[in-house]
Amino acid sequence: MYSTPPRPDLEELLVSMGAAGARICEIDASEAGAGNLSIYVGWDIEVRRRFPITERIDLPAPAPALAGHTILVTGSGRRLRQIQDDPEANIGAVLVHADGLTATLHTSPRRLFEKLTSEFNSHLGVHQDQVRRRGVEFQAVVHAQPMNLTYLSHIPAYRDTAAMNARILRWEPESIVSLSAGVGVLEFMIPGSAELMAANVEGLREFEIVLWSKHGVMARSDVSVTRAVDRVEYAETGARYEYMDLVAGGRAEGLTLEQIGSVAREFNIDSRWVH
Numbered sequence: 001m002y003s004t005p006p007r008p009d010l011e012e013l014l015v016s017m018g019a020a021g022a023r024i025c026e027i028d029a030s031e032a033g034a035g036n037l038s039i040y041v042g043w044d045i046e047v048r049r050r051f052p053i054t055e056r057i058d059l060p061a062p063a064p065a066l067a068g069h070t071i072l073v074t075g076s077g078r079r080l081r082q083i084q085d086d087p088e089a090n091i092g093a094v095l096v097h098a099d100g101l102t103a104t105l106h107t108s109p110r111r112l113f114e115k116l117t118s119e120f121n122s123h124l125g126v127h128q129d130q131v132r133r134r135g136v137e138f139q140a141v142v143h144a145q146p147m148n149l150t151y152l153s154h155i156p157a158y159r160d161t162a163a164m165n166a167r168i169l170r171w172e173p174e175s176i177v178s179l180s181a182g183v184g185v186l187e188f189m190i191p192g193s194a195e196l197m198a199a200n201v202e203g204l205r206e207f208e209i210v211l212w213s214k215h216g217v218m219a220r221s222d223v224s225v226t227r228a229v230d231r232v233e234y235a236e237t238g239a240r241y242e243y244m245d246l247v248a249g250g251r252a253e254g255l256t257l258e259q260i261g262s263v264a265r266e267f268n269i270d271s272r273w274v275h
Contacts, residue, residue, distance in 0.1 A: 007043055009045070010045055010046065010047060010050065013045075013072060014072070014083075014087040014091065015087075016039075016224060016225050016226060017039065017072065017074075017091065017225055018083045018084030018087055019225075019226055020080075020140075020226050020228070020229045021035075021074075021080030021081060021082075021084060022080070022081055022084050023233070024142070024144045025080055025081040027146065027233055028146070029145055029146040029147070029216075029236060030079075030080045030081070030145060031145065033078060034145045034216070035080050035143055035144045035145060035216070036073070036074045036080075036117035036123070037073070037074050037080065037083075037141070037143075038071055038072060038073040038074070038127070038141045039071065039138070039139070039140050039141075039225055040066065040071050040127040040130075040136075040138065040139040040140075040141075041070045041071070041138065042069050042131065042137030042138060043069075045070055047070060047093040047095070047106045048106065050108060051088065051092070051107050051108050052106070052108070053106065053107045053109060053111070054104050054105065054106055054107075055107075056103075056104060056105075057094070057103050057104075057105045058101065058102055059096070059100070059101055059103055059124060060124060060197075061121050061124055061125055061194075061197065062100050062128070063096055063100050063124055063127070063128040064099075064132075065100070066124075066128055067097065067098050067100050068095075068098065069095075069096060070094065070095050071093070071094040071096070071124070071127060072091055072092075072093055072094075073091065073092055073094060073120060073123060074090055074092075074113075075090055075091065075092060075111070075113025075114075075115070075116055076113050076114065076115050076117050078113050086110065088107075088108035088111070089108065089111060089112045090112060092105050092106065092107050092116055093105070093106040093107075094106075117143075118191065118192040119143055119191065119192050121197045122141075122143070122192075122196060122201075122218060123141045123143075125198070125200065125201040126139070126201055126204050126218070127139050127141065128201075129205065130204075130220070133205070134222075136222045138222055138223075139221075139222050140221050140222075140223075140224060140225035140228045141218065141219070141228065142218065142219045142228040142229055142232060143218045144216055144217055144219075144229075144232050145215070145216035146216065146232060146235070146239070148236055148239035148240040148242070148243045149211055149216075149236050150215065150217075151239075151243060152164065152242060152243065153185070153212075153214055154213075154214055158185075159185060159213050161185045164183055164185050164211065165183060165273050167242050168183065168239050168241075168242055169182065169238060169273055170254035170256075170260065171237070171238050171241035171242070171254055172238065172241070172255075173259075173263045175234055175237075175238055176269055176274065177263065177264075177267050177269055178230065178231070179208075179209070179231060179234050179238075180264075180269045180270070180271040180273075181206070181207050181208055181272075182271070182272070182273050183207060183217075184203040184204075184207035184209070184211065185210070185211045186210055186211065186213060187199075187213050188214045188215065189212070191212075191215060196212065200212070200218055204218065204220050208220055208221065209228075209232065209235055217232055217235065241254075257274075257275055260273070261274045
């Protein structure tokens, strides 16, 4: 009989956020203060010892499904590469109140940010939607700005979900396994806007990673924050191959649809991108 593994504690969650932030920077997907991370924790977790300073905040969008639970989220302008060295300086813990409209923000005396990330509304919207619809008790959300994916979204022919997936899933056999749902492509919208939040929430219902055209990506995972980063890395690797092929004059054939299909069948992958 298998036992349920213990839920990660605050220390383990902060370490995972540090590792995720470092990896995003290693793949050149977060320049300076770009990019942000959050984790929804659907069980009781003690944050006051490491984040003892409290203040009441209004949430950027209603989140009744998250009432009584905590979101760990990066501060505005903080560098993801610095989370690993000092998570308390770069992260806040948001305990959502029963009304789903307000929360208590817990921070550290070493806090180096004035407010939470400007894209907290998109993070919050995804957590609210996934918990309400699927009942998940853990959800990680990552926003990053990988150069090759973002560059391709500046080319009109790639700013389409079907076209983008046809081009970036053809370079590695692992891609159809790790990105079986593919990448959803959104049009350009103002960063931090309600319009982007709504489109992002809808996109991440169908996909586990969406591309914000001319801006970056957002990925989610109900397994771990590093798994969400893996999705960014696989998608960005496919985009890098595609960029290389564009520069080389389109000389490579990539994997054929038949070859991608054979990989999917071997690994029992059900994907709309396999014919």
